Amino acid sequence: MTMTHRTRTTTTTTCLLLLLFLLLFALLSDAKIHFSETFDDEDASSRWHKSTFKEDENMAGEFVVTRAIHEGKKTDSKANKGFKTQTNGRFFAYYSSADEVFDNDGKDLVVQYSVKHEQNIDCGGAYVKILPESSEMENFGGSTPYNIMFGPDICGKGIKKVHFILAKHDEHGNEKQYQMKTTVKAKTDELTHVYTLVIHPNDDFEILIDGKSEIKKNIEDEFDILEPKEIPDPSATKPDDWDDRRMIVDEDAEKPEGYDDIPENIADPEHPKPDDWDDDIDGDWEPPMVPNPEYKGPWTQPMIENPKYSGGPWEAPMIKNPNYVPKSEPLALMRNLKHVGFDLWQVKAGSFFDNIVITDSLEEAKSFGKKLFGKKSRKKEKRMQEDFEEADRKKKDDEADEWARETRKNVEDPDALFPPGMEPPEDYDPDDPAHDEL
Structure with missing residues (x-):
């Protein structure tokens, strides 16, 4: 039997698709899920523990496992379950723990979860913290040492950002937090959004919202953890003849003759003295005044380009920073990670968290997200809201x-x-x- 060109093409395409499938399967098979939570089973509430933080001040808010609100602002009995802030004007401090400690030594670290602001949030956090095994979690709160803080923070018109904070600890346990410099805008509507953080072993990182990449940079460039490689030369001084004035006054310019005689206002030429105006009866005619288009204000010498302009404000030349020490290991390397927590303040409660996963594979996180909340679910939710x-x-x-x-x-x-x-x-x-x- 003779194989046609079309048959050969179809066979080749089938083989390539099979190869890609096997490759993807192998990647997912090797993936490690460190922590996952969908809140769907009866034991979900028992896996999350309320901290004693702010309880003595009666300011500790409650999280509840409940179903999402969809149609008509009512709880949808068919909707998925999640973890929802319940009390207005409170601090929320809840945590759960992985079955075993994990790290990102030589592998990716992916943190992903979904949040839905059912209350039309005005001011409040919706971020998650990843903490080391050594952290005391019973009173977990704002001062508890952590490694990563990631997720949206919203308050009024001024703050609508996605946090990515790395916390570093010295040998004495002192913590210093480093904030991502670039602003990534958070979603503020009442729909579900999936936030994903990916950290690679080479310190490259990426943040995705609903699967769309919002930023992709390197931690050394984006975080001020290390001393800068170059600094302005502290011994350099501004040259005496440096002139940073782009424009200067034309000293040779002279005021035109008669310039000061030009009146600011003139009689309106569109309204002349009426023909039937009688000065003896009506008084002296005073024409209405209008601005004079020829009047230019007090005379000043014009500006001209400075022939001695040096090119802008003087800046010291850059030199190598003697205090710069190259990193000896990845800046985002984290070991002995164990706990996952929400440490939030919300003016108006009602944020609905779900589908939390921490893994070493972005493909695994994507698969996890699509399985639980795919495009069809998002379109349905948006359509229901509309x-x-x-x-x-x-x-x-x-x-x-x-x-x-x-x-x-x-x-x-x-x-x-x-x-x-x-x-x-x-x-x-x-x-x-x-x-x-x-």
């Missing part, structure tokens, strides 16, 4: 129309058409037939 908002708008419009009809039918005073505290418009005429439409 349908609810549209129904809510229609309901309010119908109520307004009904109120207007009933008011017009039942009241004798036309001004009663307007709710208490609302004045009728100045041009409102109660006898106008057009108002009968109400």
Whole structure:
């Protein structure tokens, strides 16, 4: 039997797809999941422990395992379960622990979870912390040593960012926190969003939101952990002849003759003296005045380009920093990781957390996320939200129309058409037939 070109092409394509599938399967098979939580089973609540942080001040908020809110702002009985902040104006400090300690020595570290701000968040955190085994978790709170803080933080119009903070500890246990310099904008709507942090062994890192890459940089460049490689030369001084003025006054320019005689205002040429104006009867005619287009204000010498301009403000030349010490190991290397915690403050509670996974494989995290919350689920959730908002708008419009009809039918005073505290418009005429439409 002779194999055609088309048959050979199909066979080759099938083999390539099979090869890719086997490669992906091998990658996922080697992946290690350090920690995962979907809150779907009956034991979910028992895996998360409430810290004693702020309890003595009666400021400790509650997390509850519940189902998500979708349609009509009501809990959806078919929705997935998650971990939700429950009390307004409180601190929330809850934690869980991996079955065994883990690290990212020579491998990726991927932290991923979803959050849905069902309360239309105005001010509050929604980030997660990864902590070492040595941390005392009973009173877990803001001062508890951690390694990574990652996730959104929102407060008013000024703060809508995704935190990525690395905490480093010296030999005495003192902690210093390093914040990512670039601002990554957090999502503030009421839909579910998946936040993913990937740290590679070479200190490259990436942050994704809903699978879309938002930043991809190196930790040494993005975090001020090490001394800079170069610094301005402290011994350099600004040259005496350095001139950073781009423009200078033209000292040779002279004021034009008659410049000061130009009036600021002139008689309006569009409104001459009326023909029937009688000075004896009407008084002296005073024409209306308008700004004079020829008037340019007080004269000043013009600016010209500086022929001695040195190219801008002087800056000292850069030299090698004698205090710079190259890293001896990856800056983001973390060992003996064990705990996962939420240490949050929220003015208005209602953030819904779900699908937490910590692994050494981005592909595993993607697979985990798609399995639990794929594109179809996101589209359905968005459509449900839009349908609810549209129904809510229609309901309010119908109520307004009904109120207007009933008011017009039942009241004798036309001004009663307007709710208490609302004045009728100045041009409102109660006898106008057009108002009968109400």
